[in-house]
Amino acid sequence: MAEPSIFFEEVNERQGVFHRRAFLLGGFAGVGLLALGGRLAHLQLIETQRYEKLSASNQFNFKLMPPPRGLIVDRNGVVLATNRPNFRLMVARDKGSDPAATLKILANFVPLDDAKQVRLAKEIARAPKRAPVQILEDLTWEQFSAIDIRGPELPGVTADMGEVRVYPQGGAFTHVIGYVAKVNKDDIQPTGPNADPILLNPGFRIGKQGVEKSFDLDLRGKPGAQKVEVDANGREVRQDSAGDIPATPGKQIQLTLDADIQTRAMDVFGEESGAAVMMDCRSGDILCMFSGPSFDANRFVRGLTGAEYRQLAMYERKPLFNKALTATYPPGSTFKTMVALAALEAGYNPATVHVCNKAWAWGGRVWHCDEAHGAQDLKGAIATSCDIYFYQCALFVGPDRIAETARKFGLGEIFDIGIPGQKAGLVPDTAYKRRTFKKDPVWHPGETPSMGIGQGYTHLNPLQLCVMASRIANGQKALHPRLVQSVGGVERPRGSEFGDLPVNKDHLHFVREAMAAVTTGHGTAAAVADMGLGDVKMAGKTGTAQAFNYGGGRGAHGAVGEWRLRDHAWFIAFAPYDDPRYAISVLVEHGGFGAQAAAPRAREIMRVALLKDPEVRKRIEKPLPMPQLPPDANLGGDAPEGPTPIPGQPLAPIGPPQPPTPPVGTPT
Structure with a gap:
């Protein structure tokens, strides 16, 4: 069998092609590694703050905090409309939750009749996901604590403290001051100051009559936010008060009324x-x-x-x-x-x-x-x-x-x-x-x-x-x-x-x-x-x-x-x-x-x-006239020369007090 012939020109040509391919692929790999390294450097050095924020947004969330509504006072500073804290109960629609079943459980602790449960279940179903719907307010401490302690067993249920409008003077100023009420969908307008859906938050109130309505924008203030840590499902784990954004209270309205x-x-x-x-x-x-x-x-x-409303509306006065x-x-x-x-x-x-x-x-x-x-x-x-x-x-x-x-x-x-x-x-x-x-x-x-x-x-x-x-x-x-x-x-x-x-x-x-x-x-x-x-x-x-x-x-x-x-x-x-x-x-x-x-x-x-x-x-308060005194009355304020005798009693001796006389037989 004849031995194969070796042509060095062909070998050299093949080796040249190999080296070119190797250099080309190496160049591509080098460019890729350089780009990857540059991208990593850009992400880790330049984009650090951005991704820290994105990471924190997955870990932390902000709960809207309605602002304290502005006070209304009279001409002398007497408070006519103010705010007070109150315990409130809210339910939000969450993944895997059953609002109707949740309301039935809550009815064991707070007054919720069947008709109200049906109405609230529809309201929760219409609300956006995880948007809280207020169920009750002005809970007693017993009601609040009974629900709060069972929080882990009641997904989507929140019992917290909010603020409610209060009118200390009762009905004396009602027609002037008016009142506030919960915002409903009819109050939200396509344009203007009431166009923000944020007003549907359970803590917001809107003026309905009188000063509360006319100066509603001034009295509202600006909302703040409470920073909370959440889990992978968006549920609150703990609060981080250091990151809270304080709300701006509404302006104070002073009336000329007394x-x-x-x-x-x-x-x-x-x-x-x-x-x-x-x-x-x-x-x-x-x-x-x-x-x-x-x-x-x-x-x-x-x-x-x-x-109650029909009684007020139909009363002849x-x-x-x-x-x-x-x-x-x-x-x-x-x-x-x-x-x-x-x-x-x-x-x-x-x-x-x-x-x-x-x-x-x-x-x-x-x-x-x-x-x-x-x-x-x-x-x-x-x-x-x-x-x-x-x-x-x-x-x-x-x-x-x-x-x-x-x-x-x-x-x-x-x-x-x-x-x-x-x-x-x-x-x-x-x-x-x-x-x-x-x-x-x-x-x-x-x-x-x-x-x-x-x-x-x-x-x-x-x-x-x-x-x-x-x-x-x-x-x-x-x-x-x-x-x-x-x-x-x-x-x-x-x-x-x-x-x-x-x-x-x-x-x-x-x-x-x-x-x-x-x-x-x-x-x-x-x-x-x-x-x-x-x-x-x-x-x-x-x-x-x-x-x-x-x-x-x-x-x-x-x-x-x-x-x-x-x-x-x-x-x-x-x-x-x-x-x-x-x-x-x-x-x-x-x-x-x-x-x-x-x-x-x-x-x-x-x-x-x-x-x-x-x-x-x-x-009106004029001083009374001075009493009439006899002409010979002593008006100079001089002390009398001696004591005035009292009929039937001897005068007391004038001088230093004398020691008492000792009884007979007492050694001196």
């Missing part, structure tokens, strides 16, 4: 229906705005049952209705102040006399008055509230001038006081008649006398009448009411910064004197308006307004008969008369005669305001 005056208003109204509004007639600050009967806002925070702002009523004889002022501005002679015989025939009908007042001038007609005089006075002035003057004093106006729900009411004129009554657009002469006594189309609310009384008392400034004094420490504009009243000051002085006559002498409120504060007196005007029709209420001043048919009772006033500081309007819905139902309540509320005023107290 807690003492507001509480006194609630006391004097009792179960009566009506409203009381008081203003500082120098600054425009509202010191009292009460609507009764009221309700306890704390019940709304926890949630009313359907039966309407406790859910803010009668100080939202309701409007015929002002009755309180409106005569505007008729008198309009007449004076139009050149009416206040000495004009009309005779009241309790009936007055005009325009083909008979117009009535409560009693026969006899001959009256303008001042006397205001003091005695003579309807027949003001029928004729209104005819002299006409509806347009009366309406023009009334609007200068805030009647028919909506004021920016920071809370919603105001109704403008109506101050009618001929233009109103043309706009509203297309079939009968003419103002008939017979409609003017009714306007002259605050009846007919005229409808106003208690806030407007308080503004009117405040502007009359001030005599110069067109005061606007201010309810919110400051937000977060930033003061809001005062009510005295709106210019002057465009009326003759002498005419205002005349009306004030006539209102002073109402509470003295033969005035309609003379028997009930004395506050018992010495020379500090109150000026005012009574009013009795028909609520149904002329024959609605029976008896004197429509104060007898079915409650809803009785007349409304009004009283407006300011005090002290000679140095006005406070003005008030009081409405007693279906209360009958203003002097009997409204004036005594206004007097008691006004007393509180005056007794709290240091300058007024100086006028």
Whole structure:
């Protein structure tokens, strides 16, 4: 067999190809190793912080912490709305959990009836995974501890401590402050401040009425977070307080209201229906705005049952209705102040006399008055509230001038006081008649006398009448009411910064004197308006307004008969008369005669305001005169020369005390 031939050229060629491939593959491997090393160096050196955060996010999580809602306080710092801790129970839908079975177990420790379990099970099913749904709040310590100790056996169940809104003054401020309630899906809007789904967290509350609603964004604050360690399934293992993000509390709202005056208003109204509004007639600050009967806002925070809400909604005295702002009523004889002022501005002679015989025939009908007042001038007609005089006075002035003057004093106006729900009411004129009554657009002469006594189309609310009384008392400034004094420490504009009243000051002085006559002498409120504060007196005007029709209420001043048919009772006033500081309007819905139902309540509320005023107290608390002493009385403070003898007893010796005489037989 022939030996193979070896061609060195072929061997060399093959070896060359091998070496090239080896170098090429080695280069690729080197580049790969270099890239891998570079990537590892980049991850370990440059991206270290990022992956540390990602790792920590797997180990730690953050629980949303709702912020403490801002406080609401009165002008003196008395707390009207605050927060308190409460134990609450929450359930979240988790992997492998059965919310319905969990609720049945919880029913052994807390009150959960079958209907509530069904409703809560649906709510938990609709909630996002691991999003807690509040089951109960205000748990007792026994309930809280019984559930908390069984936490490992109840997946998805959390018993912790949160905060709940509380109103320490009960129902006195409910219509002004409003209340908060749990956020529901209807409250979440596509845009705006309520667009964030974070509000659905069980700890969040949203304002529903009054100041709580109007200043909800300021009161909310900013949420924080609590750092917790979690396991692979996202369940909480322990807390890491060092990593917590503190929440920012909401801003504090300070109102101009006075807690003492507001509480006194609630006391004097009792179960009566009506409203009381008081203003500082120098600054425009509202010191009292009460609507009764009221309700306890704390019940709304926890949630009313359907039966409880129906009872409030169907009660004929309407406790859910803010009668100080939202309701409007015929002002009755309180409106005569505007008729008198309009007449004076139009050149009416206040000495004009009309005779009241309790009936007055005009325009083909008979117009009535409560009693026969006899001959009256303008001042006397205001003091005695003579309807027949003001029928004729209104005819002299006409509806347009009366309406023009009334609007200068805030009647028919909506004021920016920071809370919603105001109704403008109506101050009618001929233009109103043309706009509203297309079939009968003419103002008939017979409609003017009714306007002259605050009846007919005229409808106003208690806030407007308080503004009117405040502007009359001030005599110069067109005061606007201010309810919110400051937000977060930033003061809001005062009510005295709106210019002057465009009326003759002498005419205002005349009306004030006539209102002073109402509470003295033969005035309609003379028997009930004395506050018992010495020379500090109150000026005012009574009013009795028909609520149904002329024959609605029976008896004197429509104060007898079915409650809803009785007349409304009004009283407006300011005090002290000679140095006005406070003005008030009081409405007693279906209360009958203003002097009997409204004036005594206004007097008691006004007393509180005056007794709290240091300058007024100086006028009231005068020092008693020194007792009269005989001319020869010893007034120098000299000590007597000797002791005064007492009849039948010897004088004690003067000098150092002597030792006692020893008994006989005692050794010395």
